[in-house]
Amino acid sequence: MTNPLQPNQLQLKHAIELKNVRKVYRIGKEKVVAIDDVSLTINKGDICCLLGTSGSGKSTLLNLMAGLEKPTKGTIEIHKIPIHKLNERQLTRFRQNHVGFIFQSYNLLPTLTALENVSLPLTFRNVPKKIREQRAFAMLKAVGLESYVLHKPSQMSGGQQQRVGIARAFVTKAPVIFADEPTGNLDSKTTNDVINLMLNIARENGQTMIIVTHDQQIATHANRVITISDGNILT
Template identity: 55%
Template sequence: MGASDGQKDARAVVIDVRDLYKIYEVGTTRVRALNGVTFQVYEGEFCAIVGTSGSGKSTLLNMLAGLEKPTKGEILIAGQHIEKMNENKLVRFRQKNVGFIFQSFNLLGTMNALENVALPLSFRGIPKAVRLKRAAKMLKLVGLEKHALHKPNQMSGGQQQRVGMARALVVNPKIMFADEPTGNLDSRTSKEMMTLMRRIVNEHKKTLVMVTHDDSLAAIADRVIRIVDGRIVRIEDRTSGTVLEFHQKKKTPVKQENTRHPAGEGRTDTGVFIGGSQK
């Protein structure tokens, strides 16, 4: 496990991000998508990364899942430096540790719900009978056992996303990543989805990292990390009730609030910016 960076938290660190940079070169200009990001995610935690479009939140998630390489910095997941892995190692790493929920569901159209859920198991060489059994169990967990034989185009968006969630869960990953999981869903379905995710994290002790632009959805998380222009401006830990806010170019917290917010409610302080952007 990665070392705790001074937090007096007894919980194990699953994701340890240190001073992470991602710089894209677009023509002659350099765009800093991530500009020195440091944070930890603890085991069994529901962590939301919130930011507007272009804030760098998706880039961050991609790097956590090993889909993109950082320009600089370290990412330790379950104690392993994934920024140093080549693509083959990353695949093995994902097989072992990671489940992924996509914004646009990304179910394979040729397969029914059950087969879609079983697909990641087939990449791990698990025999068909075993994986279909496990997939059926996962479908039941997300409440879709009656739709097991439906193709994706026979299901609603919410149902498809629940299949996607079952698919992420079926490999029993340490960490689940969700990239705007409700981005293609209406608000009512989104809410159902979030409740389901909350339930699964609680009941199955999963670590879930979710990226969203929607503050009301982030409110359900244990911890909310807010990113603006490639920097973390605020980390709100709702289990301990602490809020860390960061000045521009400094990683030390400048303000602590002791306000405790009830879970599941929309936040009122989302608009607070203490650190400014450089651009």
């Protein structure tokens, strides 16, 4: 029997495929269409930007692609794995092994050091502590924070916290990285540094990255821009 969490071992061209995806929320007696019949293919290694204003549906689309929400209709595959068919336990395992996340609000655990925050995803993979710490330190060094390994989030600036978040997302070498407004809380100079850092790591590792943003300037860094408005893809 085929394991739904294991992709076909043949060389895959597409990282993500959506077909006729629709997401409808019920608010009282009303239906709100957040995503309206979207079909989309993203190739392996693409740096793709989902561009749109607040309320356009871009974050909902990212959540659907990441398996954080279920579509009302349609199919979603990552590396040929039909994530729309997976139950919650399977989705959790899938995200642990295939996906990395970078958040606008950093989402670091305040009681943990930078090293502990970065090594956390490896804990869920049952990687031995010594190896976890070696990999976490190597990633913190890669993002320029080797002297901050024992600092907690409250002891770091916003830009430094986001670098920790980037290190955490990349430490497992997940094939797909999702970044939801990753520079929304940063100033313009730090934004540029953080975007370049993310893209350099993703390109070096051949990873697919999906960035959600409303910032046209950030979109210029991507090799593909998908504009979303009212739950529909415009380009």
